[in-house]
Amino acid sequence: QSALTQPASVSGSPGQSITISCTGTSSDVGNYDLVSWYQQHPGKVPKLMIYEVSKRPSGVSNRFSGSKSGNTASLTISGLQAEDEAHYYCCSYAGSSTGVFGGGTKLTVL
Amino acid sequence: EVQLVESGGGLVQPGRSLRLSCAASGFTFDDYAMHWVRQGPGKGLEWVSGISWSGGSIGYADSVKGRFTISRDNAKNSLYLQMNSLRAEDTALYYCAKDVNTAMDAFDFWGQGTMVTVSS
Numbered sequence: 505q506s507a508l509t510q511p512a513s514v515s516g517s518p519g520q521s522i523t524i525s526c527t528g529t530s531s532d533v534g535n536y537d538l539v540s541w542y543q544q545h546p547g548k549v550p551k552l553m554i555y556e557v558s559k560r561p562s563g564v565s566n567r568f569s570g571s572k573s574g575n576t577a578s579l580t581i582s583g584l585q586a587e588d589e590a591h592y593y594c595c596s597y598a599g600s601s602t603g604v605f606g607g608g609t610k611l612t613v614l
Numbered sequence: 615e616v617q618l619v620e621s622g623g624g625l626v627q628p629g630r631s632l633r634l635s636c637a638a639s640g641f642t643f644d645d646y647a648m649h650w651v652r653q654g655p656g657k658g659l660e661w662v663s664g665i666s667w668s669g670g671s672i673g674y675a676d677s678v679k680g681r682f683t684i685s686r687d688n689a690k691n692s693l694y695l696q697m698n699s700l701r702a703e704d705t706a707l708y709y710c711a712k713d714v715n716t717a718m719d720a721f722d723f724w725g726q727g728t729m730v731t732v733s734s
Contacts, residue, residue, distance in 0.1 A: 505676045540720035550659060555720035593659050597718050601664060601673030608658040
């Protein structure tokens with residue numbers, strides 16, 4: 505159960521697109537289409553943004569999209585807005601009823 | 615409206631025990647898996663434990679296996695986490711989270727969390 509690997513920080517200007525990667529192994533990300541992404545603003549509860557690799561919960565902007573290739577999942581935010589500035593975490597099912605999060609990525613909107 | 619309310623946190627000495635509870639409302643509790651996720655001060659999210667809708671499938675993070683026990687009472691719409699042999703590194707805000715499915719998938723609703731501080 506090693507944590508998934510995410511970049512510590514990414515940044516972009518308003519209107520641009522950014523992508524956050526989440527690298528695991530063939531035991532988690534690579535073996536299951538059960539990758540999810542969470543947005544957390546400072547002092548707030550995490551919010552589900554993407555589940556099952558690319559599905560958006562009701563109410564989440566279509567500017568958020570997810571994908572996966574091999575052992576790496578990605579979250580793309582298009583048309584970056586100031587309110588997107590937050591920490592983002594990926595999570596994957598890791599077999600035997602267990603889960604594992606990534607270390608988190610701080611998104612800065614310049 | 616889905617509501618998850620955690621309780622049972624507090625200050626505890628190393629080696630002692632604590633039991634967290636999560637009261638759920640606003641959805642059919644026994645239709646979904648449930649989880650505990652923690653976040654240490656200034657740190658990232660860590661999945662701690664999860665339990666399927668029926669309690670038939672249970673998983674633990676390696677960091678808590680053998681010390682923590684998750685359980686649920688579907689009749690009381692409640693989730694629990696029994697934490698034994700607590701260590702300083704267990705200090706964190708503990709969130710109760712609802713799954714989108716009957717078994718481990720993703721967490722669509724979260725409680726506000728209950729703080730556990732392990733210190734002498």
